[in-house]
Amino acid sequence: MSLQLHERYSLKPFNTFGIDAQARLFTEVSSDDQVREALALAAQRGLPVLVLGGGSNLLLTRDVEALVLRMGSRGLRILGEEGDQVLVEAEAGEPWHPFVQWTLAQGLAGLENLSLIPGTVGAAPMQNIGAYGVEIKDVFAGLTALDRQTGALREFNLADCAFAYRDSLFKQQAGRWLILRVRFALRRTAQLHLEYGPVRQRLQAQGIDSPTPSDVSRAICAIRSEKLPDPAELGNAGSFFKNPLVPVALAERLRAEHADLVSYAAGEGQVKLAAGWLIERAGWKGFRDGDAGVHRLQALVLVNYGDASGAQLLQLAQRIQADVAARFSVHLEIEPNVI
Ligand code: EPU
DSSP states (O other): OOOEEEEEEGGGGGSSSHHHHHHEEEEOOOOOHHHHHHHHHHHHHHHOOOOOESSOEEOSSSSSEEEEEEOOOOOOOEEETTEEEEEEEETTSBBBBHHHHHHHTTTTTTTTGGGGGOOOOTTTTTTTOTTEEEGGGEEEEEEEEEEETTOEEEEEEEEGGBBTTTHHHHHHHTTEEEEEEEEEEEEOOOOOOSSSSSHHHHHHHTSSSSHHHHHHHHHHHHHHHEEEEETSSSSEESBOOOOOOOEEEHHHHHHHHOOOEEEEEEEEEEEEEOHHHHHHHHTTTTTTEEEEEEOOTTTEEEEEEESOOHHHHHHHHHHHHHHHHHHHHHOBBBBBBBB
């Protein structure tokens, strides 16, 4: 099938912040051949390429003078089983949460803690998505990507991907790899991760003593729905900042002043701080300037009440960064890709 091209096309429906920026050229691709065709077309027209999945980790601060290539490839399959382990593969354009539900419906455990995360399968490895004690690196089996420099396909195993907290080789080498399909090693017998307090509490409150992966998924959906705004109702890109790693000495100094500082041991003389706590303490939770704001229930999430521009949201983020740095001597790193 040949490509459907759209000139000067609004990206509003294609980014969860709901920013009305325009793409110079837009196309949705559904196969490897279409990906190659789109890349060739961009080269021919001298346009850079911006690859979009669900647009859920993206802040557009201006029109995009590029070919915006939206990954729309679909397909879910079980590749094989060995003992308890089941290898599944999903095409990059598959929406993440329905994929998680599909694995649960097949009786497969491993992705339940990652329920209800917006975005697509192909974007998930970019920032090693994680929630409630699990990151995709914990269940990752491999992926196939296209090298945009050479046009060759390459297989990546776990070690190749350099996964770290909200980070990967693909994020480090932004613009080089186009992820086509991802494989996960799931299990017939669940090894649940319930160490995150609120998940355990919710299951207990429901009287569930020996939860199934689907029970955990439902509990996590409920927790997320309470705290995190639904992008369909209120534009946002999830956590706007990473939880910062700081030296133990700084965390101790801060704790001397703020007994309720939220922190997690991170090894090697470092401590991870809850950015949401820092931002809330600095007084920004629920703040609103025009249509750009800080969510009233989760200070880590910036929201678009309607017509905020990306530039306005970025300016708000920078004000928060400066204020948190001044008050706590902590630098907050922005999490989504800022274009
Ligand atoms: N907190 C506050 N005020 C706030 C928000 C949080 O004091 O406004 C405190 C909470 O009380 C809690 C701590 O900060 O003690 C942690 O909060 P929460 O459990 O909500 O998690 P988070 O650290 O804010 C991270 C991820 C989320 C993920 C949750 C659960 C990052 C940047 N964010 O948020 O991921 O869902 O943990 O695992 O690591 C995302 O990346 O988009 C995302 C939503």
